[in-house]
Amino acid sequence: MMEKMIFGRFIPGNSIIHQMDPRAKISFVFVFIAIVFIANSAVTYGILLGFTLLVVFLSKIRLYFLINGLKPVFILLIFTFFLHIFFTREGDLLLDIGFIEIYEEGLRQGIFISIRFLVLVFITSILTLTTSPISITDGIEVLLGPFKRVKLPVHELALMMSISLRFIPTLMDETGKILKAQMARGSDIGSGPMKERIKAVVPLLIPLFVSAFKRAEDLATAMEVRGYRGGEGRTRYRQLDWRFVDSLSLLVLAGLAGMLWYFRV
Amino acid sequence: MNSNILSFENVTFTYAPEDETVKPAVKDLSFSIQDGEWIALVGHNGSGKSTIAKLMNGLLFPQTGKVSAMGRMMEEESLWDIRSQMGMVFQNPDNQFVGATVQDDVAFALENNGVPHKEMVLRVKEALHQVKMEAYFDHEPHHLSGGQKQRVAIAGALALRPRLLILDEATSMLDPQGRMEVIETIRELRRATGLTVISITHDLEEAAMADRILVMNAGHKQLEGTPEAVFLSGNQLTTMGLDLPFAMRMTHLLREAGVELEAEHMTEDELVDDLWTYYSRK
Ligand SMILES: Nc1ncnc2c1ncn2[C@@H]1O[C@H](COP(=O)(O)OP(=O)(O)O)[C@@H](O)[C@H]1O
Ligand SMILES: [Mg+2]
Numbered sequence: 001m002m003e004k005m006i007f008g009r010f011i012p013g014n015s016i017i018h019q020m021d022p023r024a025k026i027s028f029v030f031v032f033i034a035i036v037f038i039a040n041s042a043v044t045y046g047i048l049l050g051f052t053l054l055v056v057f058l059s060k061i062r063l064y065f066l067i068n069g070l071k072p073v074f075i076l077l078i079f080t081f082f083l084h085i086f087f088t089r090e091g092d093l094l095l096d097i098g099f100i101e102i103y104e105e106g107l108r109q110g111i112f113i114s115i116r117f118l119v120l121v122f123i124t125s126i127l128t129l130t131t132s133p134i135s136i137t138d139g140i141e142v143l144l145g146p147f148k149r150v151k152l153p154v155h156e157l158a159l160m161m162s163i164s165l166r167f168i169p170t171l172m173d174e175t176g177k178i179l180k181a182q183m184a185r186g187s188d189i190g191s192g193p194m195k196e197r198i199k200a201v202v203p204l205l206i207p208l209f210v211s212a213f214k215r216a217e218d219l220a221t222a223m224e225v226r227g228y229r230g231g232e233g234r235t236r237y238r239q240l241d242w243r244f245v246d247s248l249s250l251l252v253l254a255g256l257a258g259m260l261w262y263f264r265v
Numbered sequence: 266m267n268s269n270i271l272s273f274e275n276v277t278f279t280y281a282p283e284d285e286t287v288k289p290a291v292k293d294l295s296f297s298i299q300d301g302e303w304i305a306l307v308g309h310n311g312s313g314k315s316t317i318a319k320l321m322n323g324l325l326f327p328q329t330g331k332v333s334a335m336g337r338m339m340e341e342e343s344l345w346d347i348r349s350q351m352g353m354v355f356q357n358p359d360n361q362f363v364g365a366t367v368q369d370d371v372a373f374a375l376e377n378n379g380v381p382h383k384e385m386v387l388r389v390k391e392a393l394h395q396v397k398m399e400a401y402f403d404h405e406p407h408h409l410s411g412g413q414k415q416r417v418a419i420a421g422a423l424a425l426r427p428r429l430l431i432l433d434e435a436t437s438m439l440d441p442q443g444r445m446e447v448i449e450t451i452r453e454l455r456r457a458t459g460l461t462v463i464s465i466t467h468d469l470e471e472a473a474m475a476d477r478i479l480v481m482n483a484g485h486k487q488l489e490g491t492p493e494a495v496f497l498s499g500n501q502l503t504t505m506g507l508d509l510p511f512a513m514r515m516t517h518l519l520r521e522a523g524v525e526l527e528a529e530h531m532t533e534d535e536l537v538d539d540l541w542t543y544y545s546r547k
Contacts, residue, residue, distance in 0.1 A: 134365040169407035218360035225353045227377035237372035
């Protein structure tokens with residue numbers, strides 16, 4: 001189950017989307033989220049869906065893989081779909097079997113909302129699937145750069161994010177070890193009533209916290225020794241490279257917005 | 266060119282100066298280290314070794330006495346400049362890996378010191394080459410062994426081209442293979458660049474390779490001298506809870522058993538040679 005989930009996962013590759021600048025991709029996603037709300041008719045939603053499938057195709061990520069990985073999202077999607085179908089009472093009555101009445105407007109809304117949801121989830125997943133977490137962090141740091149003027153600690157936030165990302169596998173390993181150590185002492189997290197299970201988590205969390213604090217302290221020392229004194233006067237090893245495709249992608253997005261505007265009713 | 270690279274003059278440091286009951290972690294310590302030396306700092310747990318390391322690069326300041334490095338007094342103004350000439354590697358390989366990948370981690374100190382990008386790329390390559398980790402350029406830390414992580418940490422220190430490298434029990438959490446990798450890397454570096462090294466260690470086999478050994482006991486300097494001289498005071502070391510190298514213990518035991526060996530031996534090879542000659546003499 002967990003292995004199949006693709007939320008927040010990165011699949012290395014060399015598609016044109018993989019090679020794009022993270023700044024371009026992040027901006028693209030945010031603008032896209034806004035643009036989606038222009039659509040309000042069959043034609044415009046059709047265009048959105050087509051465009052999204054084109055992006056998926058360009059990313060060379062298999063549609064089947066994407067759909068399979070987003071299964072939990074689909075449950076939510078189907079749920080909202082039926083919610084709209086059953087509770088919108090406008091337009092002609094299409095179907096009436098006793099207590100279930102389906103109206104034309106309900107069906108329309110159900111389909112539209114589902115498409116909107118689907119394209120949003122697909123496009124954001126494509127962002128995280130094709131961009132390594134560290135590049136996303138780099139992109140966010142640069143994009144948020146202007147907010148340094150209003151004293152937003154942009155550099156510190158980005159560093160915190162990248163260090164957290166770096167320590168996720170380490171802490172996961174550690175959790176595994178502590179779990180085994182506690183199991184060897186007879187603690188049983190996998191079974192029993194809920195209350196017992198929650199109680200069993202405490203001896204797992206406490207050693208994990210203690211060690212995380214120890215790690216944080218060591219890391220702070222190691223950083224200081226290596227000359228870290230905040231973002232002032234620092235240079236960057238990772239350079240972002242804005243190329244023609246990046247500008248092009250934003251132009252295409254503007255074109256999409258124009259088209260949606262033209263066809264909306 | 267024998268110039269002083271680091272010196273302690275009557276340094277005393279207490280973690281809780283206001284509390285009379287807490288003994289100082291380092292007491293009236295004086296020593297100096299010459300450019301190009303390899304110094305081993307040994308001592309039991311809690312004898313003050315890590316405290317000394319922290320005093321060396323200004324993570325801590327002594328209550329009394331003077332620390333100077335690179336020809337300058339250690340104080341607020343000189344601190345960062347001195348630090349940029351001093352690399353330090355710690356015990357836990359995981360807790361000092363800052364970057365997301367090997368190359369990012371090696372570049373960290375360079376970024377902090379404002380080295381221009383072009384220069385950084387060259388230096389990262391050079392440093393990784395020095396520790397033979399070029400092939401792992403893009404690896405993430407959790408895909409590396411402990412020994413490899415420590416070598417990356419050494420590269421991270423080397424990237425700044427320091428004059429002094431301090432290793433605070435850098436091998437103590439590693440398996441024998443990883444330990445060998447790291448020790449071999451240090452020897453290779455010393456051969457190639459003549460870098461000054463201070464290695465803090467529990468492992469007297471490792472200490473035996475140094476030019477000079479300082480033995481710490483409960484915050485003060487107990488012994489100081491060449492490995493040969495220090496190991497000759499075998500009993501003193503054992504009462505301090507330090508294990509002599511295997512070859513030395515073997516030599517002692519053989520002598521007690523009446524085998525007339527030529528000299529004290531610190532390495533197995535020397536001992537084996539001596540045993541051969543002893544055997545052929547018989
Ligand atoms: N952060 C600290 N706060 C208070 N006491 C400390 C701290 N770190 C070390 N000590 C004490 O200082 C003494 C020397 O410790 P340390 O330098 O870490 O020894 P070593 O590295 O030789 O094992 C020990 O008695 C230890 O308990
Ligand atoms: Mg220590």
